[in-house]
Amino acid sequence: MAQNSKVRDARRRLIVALDYARLSLALEMARRLADTAALFKVGSQLFTAEGPAGIEKLSALGSGIFLDLKFHDIPNTVAGAVASAAALPGVEIVNVHALGGAAMLRAAVSAARASASRPKLIAVTILTSHDAASLRRVGVAGSPASRVLKLGRLAQRCGLAGVVCSPREVAALRRACGEKFLLVVPGIRSVGASADDQARTAAPAQAIRNGADYLVVGRPVTSAADPAAAARAIVEEISIGLRTRN
Numbered sequence: 001m002a003q004n005s006k007v008r009d010a011r012r013r014l015i016v017a018l019d020y021a022r023l024s025l026a027l028e029m030a031r032r033l034a035d036t037a038a039l040f041k042v043g044s045q046l047f048t049a050e051g052p053a054g055i056e057k058l059s060a061l062g063s064g065i066f067l068d069l070k071f072h073d074i075p076n077t078v079a080g081a082v083a084s085a086a087a088l089p090g091v092e093i094v095n096v097h098a099l100g101g102a103a104m105l106r107a108a109v110s111a112a113r114a115s116a117s118r119p120k121l122i123a124v125t126i127l128t129s130h131d132a133a134s135l136r137r138v139g140v141a142g143s144p145a146s147r148v149l150k151l152g153r154l155a156q157r158c159g160l161a162g163v164v165c166s167p168r169e170v171a172a173l174r175r176a177c178g179e180k181f182l183l184v185v186p187g188i189r190s191v192g193a194s195a196d197d198q199a200r201t202a203a204p205a206q207a208i209r210n211g212a213d214y215l216v217v218g219r220p221v222t223s224a225a226d227p228a229a230a231a232r233a234i235v236e237e238i239s240i241g242l243r244t245r246n
Contacts, residue, residue, distance in 0.1 A: 010238040012038040013208070015066050015184070016231065017218030019043055023050040023057060029222055030061050036231040039064040039092060041216055052088055059090025066184075066216070070124050072097035075107035082108045086115035093184070095164060098123035098151035105158035120162070120182060123155040128166040128187035145169050152177055167202030167212065174211030186216040188234070204234050208241025 016037040018026040023046070030040055040063055046054060047069060059065055067085050071078045071094075078096055085094045096108045105123065112121040125148040126135070132143050140147060148169040153176060155163050162182025165173055170183055185207050204215055217234055224230035 007235070007239070010235045010242060011036060013212075013214050013238050014231065014235055015039045015041050015214050015216045016221055017041040017043065017068075017186075017216055018046055018058070019218050019222070020046050021049050023054045026050075026054070027057060027061075029227060030058055030063065032228050033221070033231050034061050034063055036228060036235060037063060039066050039214075041066040041068050041218075043068040044070075055088045055090065059088075063090075064092035065090045066093040066095075067091050067119075068095055070095055070097050071108065072100045073104070075100075075104045078104050079107040079111040082111040082121065083115060086112055086117050086119050091117065091119050093120045093122060095122045095124055095184075098125050098155050098163065102154060102158055105155060105160060109159040121160050122162045122164055122182060122184055123151065123160050124164045125151040125155075125169070126166070145172060149173060149176055152181075156181055162213070164216075167207040167210070170207055170212050171210040182213050183211060184214045184216060185212040186218075188215045188217045188220070204237035205241035205244070208238050209245050211245075 014037045016033055018040050020026045071081045126144050148165050152163045152173045156177050164184045166187045167185050188204050221227050221230045
């Protein structure tokens with residue numbers, strides 16, 4: 001029984017990114033992984049192609065949805081977008097951009113709390129495709145780690161449940177924001193795997209060991225020859241991280 005509980009704990013921390021242009025492909029993958037992943041991430045590509053109807057069909061499979069649309073606009077517009085997202089079936093996590101500022105973040109929090117479903121609202125800090133050089137080119141001074149920490153603290157002060165951050169910043173955010181602040185971590189690559197277009201990556205066990213709550217994994221699972229086996233391998237790495245967590 002204890003072993004089954006540990007497996008369930010590891011599985012509930014895996015979010016698989018369904019980055020597809022067609023719902024049929026996303027549904028096929030979701031069915032293959034429904035017993036392994038706790039949530040599926042729907043981002044801009046799939047949502048733009050299929051809209052709310054796609055969310056309805058995916059949620060009917062029984063897994064939760066992380067709606068990854070990264071809202072970033074004036075406060076009133078973002079509040080409306082969050083309210084609409086919260087009304088979709090199965091949506092458990094919604095995100096906004098922390099760079100939208102305090103007024104926008106607070107408006108988003110108010111909208112999420114006013115909804116019937118009350119999804120977890122989290123903020124994107126610095127995209128995992130950025131490194132220090134690319135941040136400088138868009139006028140953001142300082143290292144990615146320092147910017148992530150500042151934005152994470154801002155999100156916490158504004159009442160958000162947590163943030164999206166790269167694996168490299170997990171330990172510092174956990175120390176700064178405490179144990180109850182959710183850390184949702186993309187950029188996950190097993191040792192030896194290709195980083196693809198991610199600049200700040202880490203292996204699953206290390207990210208969990210440092211304090212990550214959820215790991216978002218896309219291509220290492222969905223592009224694998226056997227996606228279900230790849231997902232199970234990630235879950236096993238998560239289990240290792242939990243057993244050796246700081």
